[in-house]
Structures are given as structure tokens and as C-alpha cells.
Amino acid sequence: MERKNGLVISGFLGLFILIVFFTIFLSKVENSEKVDGKPQEEKVEENEKPPVVLDPITPAFTSNELTALPSENWIGNGGNVFNQRYSTLDEINSSNIKNLKGKWVTKLGSGLEFKYSGEASPVV
Incomplete structure (x- = not known):
């Protein structure tokens, strides 16, 4: 019983120390965000500038383009x-999906067991 009480006390002591250090950390962060005792004003730009293209092969996307549902070309x-693998395109729907046929099939040689037979990310 004495050992159990010791574990409980040491657990509470550890939690207390963690809370103290976290409080000190938060006060340091809050103080570092102030200049001359005043909070810094955040600069918010009305128009989002296009990103700087560092690699001419890789296209640059804005944050809105990265998070929007794709309507034409997918970014990945x-x-x-x-x-999310969701498309807003409506050419394929519940009335015409039964008419779709596969155009090609390939064997990769991996995932030969039956449990892997339905795993794929088709690119349409």
C-alpha cells in the first residue's frame, strides 16, 4: 500500500512540474511576441501573391488551390x-457507370495474395 501511495504522489509531483514548465514556456512565448510592451500587429495582405517558382518543372500552387476540391486537373x-479523392466532375454518374469498361491491365508482380486484389489507386 505504501508503494502505491508513493507512485501516486510521484505522479502528481511530475504533473505539477510539467504544468510549471509549460506555464513558464507560455509566458516566454507571449513576451517574445511583444515589442516595447505592445503586441506586434500581424500583417495581413488582402491579395495573396503567387508563390515564387524555385523549380521551373514543378508547378507552384497557392494555399487556396492546394485545399480546394479539384474541378479539372488534380494536383496529385x-x-x-x-x-480526399473527390471530384466535382459529373460525366460519370449512377446512370452511366454500368457502361464503363477497362482499357488496359498490367501485372506488377506484387501483392499476389487475394487479400491485395482490391488495393489500388486508379488514375483516370
Whole structure:
């Protein structure tokens, strides 16, 4: 029983020390964000400037383009940065999906077991 009480006390002591250090950290961060005792004003630009292109091969996207649902061209195979794989296109719908046929198939030699048969990220 004495050992259990010691573990409980040491747990509370550790939590107390953690809270003290976290409070000190927050006060340091708050003080570093002030200049001459006044909070710094955040600069907010009304028009988002296009990003600087560092690599001419890789296209540059704005933050709005990265997070929007794709309507025409996807920025990656997941559609957007959240990998939602959702398209707003409406050419394929519940009435015509039964008419779709596969155009090509390839064997990669991996995932030969049956449990892997349905795993894929098709690029349409």
C-alpha cells in the first residue's frame, strides 16, 4: 500500500512540474511576441501573391488551390493535399457507370495474395 501511495504522489509531483514548465514556456512565448510592451500587429495582405517558382518543372500552387476540391486537373493522385479523392466532375454518374469498361491491365508482380486484389489507386 505504501508503494502505491508513493507512485501516486510521484505522479502528481511530475504533473505539477510539467504544468510549471509549460506555464513558464507560455509566458516566454507571449513576451517574445511583444515589442516595447505592445503586441506586434500581424500583417495581413488582402491579395495573396503567387508563390515564387524555385523549380521551373514543378508547378507552384497557392494555399487556396492546394485545399480546394479539384474541378479539372488534380494536383496529385489524391486530388488535393487532404487526399480526399473527390471530384466535382459529373460525366460519370449512377446512370452511366454500368457502361464503363477497362482499357488496359498490367501485372506488377506484387501483392499476389487475394487479400491485395482490391488495393489500388486508379488514375483516370
